[in-house]
Amino acid sequence: MKLVCCNFKMNLLKDDIENYIKVIHNYVDKNNLIIFPSIPYINDFKQNGFIVGSQNISFNEFGSITGDTSILQLKEMGITYTIIGHSERRKYFNDDIYIKEKINLALNNNVKVILCIGESIKTNEQETYAILKKEIDDAFLNNTNLIKNDNLIIAYEPIWSIGSGLIPDNTCLTNTINYIKDYVFNTYKVKIKVLYGGSVNISNIDSLQEINEIDGYLIGSFSLKPENILDLSTRIM
Numbered sequence: 001m002k003l004v005c006c007n008f009k010m011n012l013l014k015d016d017i018e019n020y021i022k023v024i025h026n027y028v029d030k031n032n033l034i035i036f037p038s039i040p041y042i043n044d045f046k047q048n049g050f051i052v053g054s055q056n057i058s059f060n061e062f063g064s065i066t067g068d069t070s071i072l073q074l075k076e077m078g079i080t081y082t083i084i085g086h087s088e089r090r091k092y093f094n095d096d097i098y099i100k101e102k103i104n105l106a107l108n109n110n111v112k113v114i115l116c117i118g119e120s121i122k123t124n125e126q127e128t129y130a131i132l133k134k135e136i137d138d139a140f141l142n143n144t145n146l147i148k149n150d151n152l153i154i155a156y157e158p159i160w161s162i163g164s165g166l167i168p169d170n171t172c173l174t175n176t177i178n179y180i181k182d183y184v185f186n187t188y189k190v191k192i193k194v195l196y197g198g199s200v201n202i203s204n205i206d207s208l209q210e211i212n213e214i215d216g217y218l219i220g221s222f223s224l225k226p227e228n229i230l231d232l233s234t235r236i237m
């Protein structure tokens, strides 16, 4: 079964979380489901046997950085994964400049990385590839010796697709995912998994499932309802 990653972003409250856990308790394949809640609720999922991740980490282990959370603190909460470089963090928090440090901290602390990359507007393939190549190089250069086959996963999330209901057509998506895999393999000698993220929902999942190159999904708003995730799981078995 493909990897299903639920990025709740800054949503849901305690009652919602308790209900969520009740509903997905019997999710068929907990080994391939990763929940990225807001920090206050990481523990709730962890205690109920789910694999959890953080939506971000600080660029430092400790220090006078008000409002940030250290990888070491998140590790104590039991995270296995962290998302790094989500487009919303790049947009609101200038994360472009911290990608290298954050990947370094996560991998040095044995926390797996889901690195988000993606073009902001729909454009031709060559322009898209140039943007993706730059985002990959920013992340991989200086961390090349830390990145192994399974400790970093790329999530291809075209920014124009996030929250818009629009997704790339299958040919385009297949070509882009192949580009990412080939570029990383040829340049950095690492075989990576690539997730797709952006408006994944029950009405487009069957079509996305036709693309063998997709290793899983990073899902935002559709993942906020646990029934949706159960429904989706029956389509990706």
Ligand code: 13P
Pocket (backbone or CB within 6 Å): 007, 086, 157, 161, 162, 163, 164, 197, 198, 199, 200, 218, 219, 220, 221, 222
């Ligand atoms: P949506 O699924 O809401 O489009 O969000 C995708 C996303 O940003 C996941 O990280």
